[in-house]
Amino acid sequence: MLQWRTYARVMALPAPNPDRTCLVTGASSGIGEEIAGQLAGRGLGVTLVARSEAKLQALAEQLATRHGVRAEVIVADLTDETSRNRIAEVIDDRGLQVNVLVNNAGFSTMGPVSRSDPAAEVAMVRTDVEAVAHLCSIFLPGMVERRSGAVLNVASTAAFQPLPGQAGYGACKAFVLSYSHALRGELRSTGVTVTVLCPGPVETGFAKAAGISDAEAAEAMPRFMWVPAGAVAKAGVDGMDANRAVVIPGMANRVSAAAGWLSPRSVLVPMVAKRHPSLHKWAAVRAAPAGCPRLSSLRAPLRRLRFALCNA
Numbered sequence: 001m002l003q004w005r006t007y008a009r010v011m012a013l014p015a016p017n018p019d020r021t022c023l024v025t026g027a028s029s030g031i032g033e034e035i036a037g038q039l040a041g042r043g044l045g046v047t048l049v050a051r052s053e054a055k056l057q058a059l060a061e062q063l064a065t066r067h068g069v070r071a072e073v074i075v076a077d078l079t080d081e082t083s084r085n086r087i088a089e090v091i092d093d094r095g096l097q098v099n100v101l102v103n104n105a106g107f108s109t110m111g112p113v114s115r116s117d118p119a120a121e122v123a124m125v126r127t128d129v130e131a132v133a134h135l136c137s138i139f140l141p142g143m144v145e146r147r148s149g150a151v152l153n154v155a156s157t158a159a160f161q162p163l164p165g166q167a168g169y170g171a172c173k174a175f176v177l178s179y180s181h182a183l184r185g186e187l188r189s190t191g192v193t194v195t196v197l198c199p200g201p202v203e204t205g206f207a208k209a210a211g212i213s214d215a216e217a218a219e220a221m222p223r224f225m226w227v228p229a230g231a232v233a234k235a236g237v238d239g240m241d242a243n244r245a246v247v248i249p250g251m252a253n254r255v256s257a258a259a260g261w262l263s264p265r266s267v268l269v270p271m272v273a274k275r276h277p278s279l280h281k282w283a284a285v286r287a288a289p290a291g292c293p294r295l296s297s298l299r300a301p302l303r304r305l306r307f308a309l310c311n312a
């Protein structure tokens with residue numbers, strides 16, 4: 001009991017220190033950019049990681065000027081193991097220690113697996129799963145040795161249920177949720193905390209990267225479920241600082257996650273498959289293959305033929 005109290009009272013974010021840094025992946029846009037802003041706003045140095053160098057440089061300059069913190073950039077493609085190993089080398093070369101690790105970078109493919117691009121599916125698993133596990137295993141030993149550190153892994157409400165139409169993405173985020181819970185259990189009493197942030201829909205570059213329009217994304221999810229990226233980032237950083245296990249921004253998303261978690265799969269999965277916009281597209285294509293008339297368009301001529309035969 002005493003041990004549990006000690007664990008629960010840990011405040012995860014470190015005091016500002018010139019040789020400490022918060023490593024944020026996927027900081028070039030959306031939720032990651034906002035998380036970096038939240039951390040810099042608390043006086044903490046940030047190391048921004050993604051592929052878009054110009055966007056990262058612009059953000060680093062803005063954060064350093066606005067908050068007077070050290071902000072620098074590491075350009076890395078997280079699908080690539082060598083590129084991920086290089087992040088650790090650059091951190092060492094700069095004489096820094098990672099005190100806060102935010103595994104935020106991620107994207108989703110869309111549509112049925114039977115029509116997917118194999119390379120895109122593999123790139124998603126490498127970014128959303130492999131990179132999270134790799135960076136945790138690189139930076140956790142140092143945190144545990146120093147008895148201080150915090151990890152914030154970004155999953156999704158998609159983690160709480162299978163997601164036909166985004167099957168791989170839902171499974172990737174279920175990995176992040178399960179992995180974060182397990183890490184938290186392992187790190188009890190080490191001074192290192194683990195929090196998993198599970199947003200519902202957020203207006204960012206995410207939909208476009210997945211190949212769906214803003215209008216399609218807005219139609220798929222009711223307006224009351226959308227939470228702005230800034231509010232999601234603040235909830236995540238506050239939750240990490242308060243050593244919370246799971247943060248789901250927005251009441252509607254908490255209810256939806258609980259329903260997804262508890263519903264029998266035999267009921268839930270067909271319902272989700274019926275509603276997912278990317279499956280609607282393919283269902284329409286299947287129903288009307290090129291050169292084949294749809295059944296509805298044959299109804300009128302068939303009726304005329306029956307009438308003609310009956311009256312012949």
Ligand SMILES: NC(=O)c1ccc[n+]([C@@H]2O[C@H](COP(=O)([O-])OP(=O)(O)OC[C@H]3O[C@@H](n4cnc5c(N)ncnc54)[C@H](OP(=O)(O)O)[C@@H]3O)[C@@H](O)[C@H]2O)c1
Pocket residue numbers: 025026027028029030031032049050051052053076077078079104105106107108127154155156157198199200201202203204205206207209
């Ligand atoms: N938006 C939503 O509705 C939503 C909901 C739930 C969970 N999430 C999760 O939130 C996280 C952030 O997404 P977001 O909504 O902020 O989308 P976003 O605006 O598209 O940001 C994605 C970030 O990930 C980076 N990234 C993607 N692939 C990468 C790679 N191979 N190597 C390095 N960086 C890579 C991108 O940077 P570069 O392109 O510059 O590399 C970008 O900074 C993701 O894990 C996503 O799954 C989003």
